[in-house]
Amino acid sequence: MIKNFKHTFAILTVVILTHITSATLACTCIGKDKQTTENELSIVDLAVNGKIIAVDNFNYYDTTAYSVTGLKFDPKQSGYLIRKYKVFTLVVNTKFKATTITSDTIQIVTGYGSGDCGYEFEIGKDYIIYGEAWKEKTVSIRQRKRKNKLRIIETTIANKFYTDICRLTQNVNTKELDNLKRLTE
Numbered sequence: 001m002i003k004n005f006k007h008t009f010a011i012l013t014v015v016i017l018t019h020i021t022s023a024t025l026a027c028t029c030i031g032k033d034k035q036t037t038e039n040e041l042s043i044v045d046l047a048v049n050g051k052i053i054a055v056d057n058f059n060y061y062d063t064t065a066y067s068v069t070g071l072k073f074d075p076k077q078s079g080y081l082i083r084k085y086k087v088f089t090l091v092v093n094t095k096f097k098a099t100t101i102t103s104d105t106i107q108i109v110t111g112y113g114s115g116d117c118g119y120e121f122e123i124g125k126d127y128i129i130y131g132e133a134w135k136e137k138t139v140s141i142r143q144r145k146r147k148n149k150l151r152i153i154e155t156t157i158a159n160k161f162y163t164d165i166c167r168l169t170q171n172v173n174t175k176e177l178d179n180l181k182r183l184t185e
Contacts (some may be wrong), residue, residue, distance in 0.1 A: 047096040047184075051093065051125065085110065
């Protein structure tokens with residue numbers, strides 16, 4: 001009887017763990033169905049229309065945890081600190097809202113798709129892109145009365161923005177373009 005219980009328990013454990021891990025790979029955008037162009041414009045740094053002309057891989061090394069603890073960063077041993085993204089090059093046709101654009105060609109950072117909510121752009125296609133300014137973190141250390149004071153500083157990178165499927169980023173369509181023109185004129 002105990003052997004049967006152990007076997008049943010092992011199978012049940014595998015089934016439960018499989019369901020738990022598969023649920024964590026899914027991307028959910030709560031409230032996306034209620035988003036409006038007006039609300040999206042109020043929270044994003046970027047709203048543009050343009051054409052994707054290139055794609056590249058981008059590894060972002062988040063070393064702030066190491067800097068705060070004083071440990072030496074080694075990318076070979078610290079793979080979990082590497083965030084993998086895709087960077088798309090976009091030629092901007094129309095700027096509806098842009099906080100830090102200094103060029104007609106910008107970079108759009110997004111995940112690979114599936115569980116990381118990345119938007120799957122296609123080279124040569126036109127899109128309406130809503131995004132947030134890309135910020136990179138560094139740690140500032142100041143000595144004050146025998147204590148180190150650590151502060152994380154976020155630096156906005158010009159012409160680089162982040163978007164995902166939870167934004168209103170989409171293929172070009174006249175309805176959304178008309179909404180953007182009406183709200184930004």
